[in-house]
Amino acid sequence: MRIASISKLITALMTVNLAQKGNVDLNENLVEFLKSNEIQLAMGDQEVDCMTFKQLLSHTAGVTDEGSHEVFSSRNYPTVKDGLQMFINDKLLFKPGSEYNYTTFGYSLLSNILEKSSGKSFEQLLSDFTSKLGLPHTRLDSFEEIILNRCQYYCKGDNGKLKNCPYVDDSCRWAGGGIVSTAQDIANLVTEFETQAELKLHYGYGMRVFHEQESHGKTAQYFKLSHNGGAVVLVLPLGKHMSGGKPRGITVVMFSNSLERDVIRLAHEIAASFEEQIEDGENTKYEKRVAFKKFLLGLAPTANVSSRHV
Structure with missing residues (x-):
């Protein structure tokens, strides 16, 4: 999509x-x-x-x-x-x-x-x-080309019923909003980079940087890129490291072809659930460890080496 x-x-x-x-x-x-x-x-x-x-x-x-x-x-x-x-x-x-x-x-x-x-x-x-x-x-996302399994997009009309979204040509915004992909492709992409983050500006190169105060007083840093509630890439670095000193973290990628779906909230809930399992040491069965290629030099590297694909 x-x-x-x-x-x-x-x-x-x-x-x-x-x-x-x-x-x-x-x-x-x-x-x-x-x-x-x-x-x-x-x-x-x-x-x-x-x-x-x-x-x-x-x-x-x-x-x-x-x-x-x-x-x-x-x-x-x-x-x-x-x-x-x-x-x-x-x-x-x-x-x-x-x-x-x-x-x-x-x-x-x-x-x-x-x-x-x-x-x-x-x-x-x-x-x-x-x-x-x-x-x-x-x-x-070229309109004229046949793209296998390209989905239709839906939104709600004034009567509250779903309808097809208006036709949009993205040729004026290819780089910033006109690419099609799959959640699996984007998850694979995220495992290949370290996020660049201009922390003082809260926006890095392609992703937002957030700092949230948690209940126990620790400040959590995470990286997110989303669009209208219907698409989200959430990268949650974890403080612990795997053997060998490699960082670890959780990546959640979710897309929806309806603007009425709030996948951002769901992505946070999924990440929180996996974080609890990792903290409890119950993640061995589900965790996939990946050795990242460090071809993107970050100002503030994230912990993306150990990730779960949901």
Whole structure:
């Protein structure tokens, strides 16, 4: 199914993977690069003098969000750059790096830069990445293509009865909301990375970072990415480590093709249940230990090496 904003996690991992290969520099000032590709950024009457990959990844670049545009757009844009027409003439909301504003369009701009930097289309970059990690069901949600077992999406009408959701063309937001996948593919993906987390901004590269005070006084840190209650990736690091010093944790991935389902709450309940079993030492039968590939260098690595797939 279409994984909506979970797409940002995949795009973030693709970007950092390219950085580790030396293809992009996360701290590079992109302003001159954008100007050379006829993209002029401005904040009010002032031109912008700096914008980086890191800022686009963590929603601190000042790019506008979808609130002022047609969210359920049915218009098809042949290329990623064509899709920038949806927002590229909007002024930035603030000076890049000074504030936070969650935006799908920031990831659209990011994907255009990745195309120019690599010489490949975003679709090809995604295909290269998913092939490398063995994610056979992860691809762009192209309306024209036949995608096996692609599900229908439902919502409630004014009468309270379920109906088909309006048709949406995601070609203006491939990188931030237009990828289809399966829960198994995303669970496998999560076992292959350590989350990057800008803790002071509560949003890392593709996932939110939360700190909650528990009843016994300890502060729990967990990572989550969700969309409208219908899709969630929840990563819960645990303080204990396995033999050999490897970290451990719980990952829950859940999708629903109805906007009326609150899978976020259920994901937390499932994670809490498994956490209790692990703390009690009753997890040997169910726990799957995975040696993670550390190709994504995190500012605050999570404990994802030992996980349960529910």
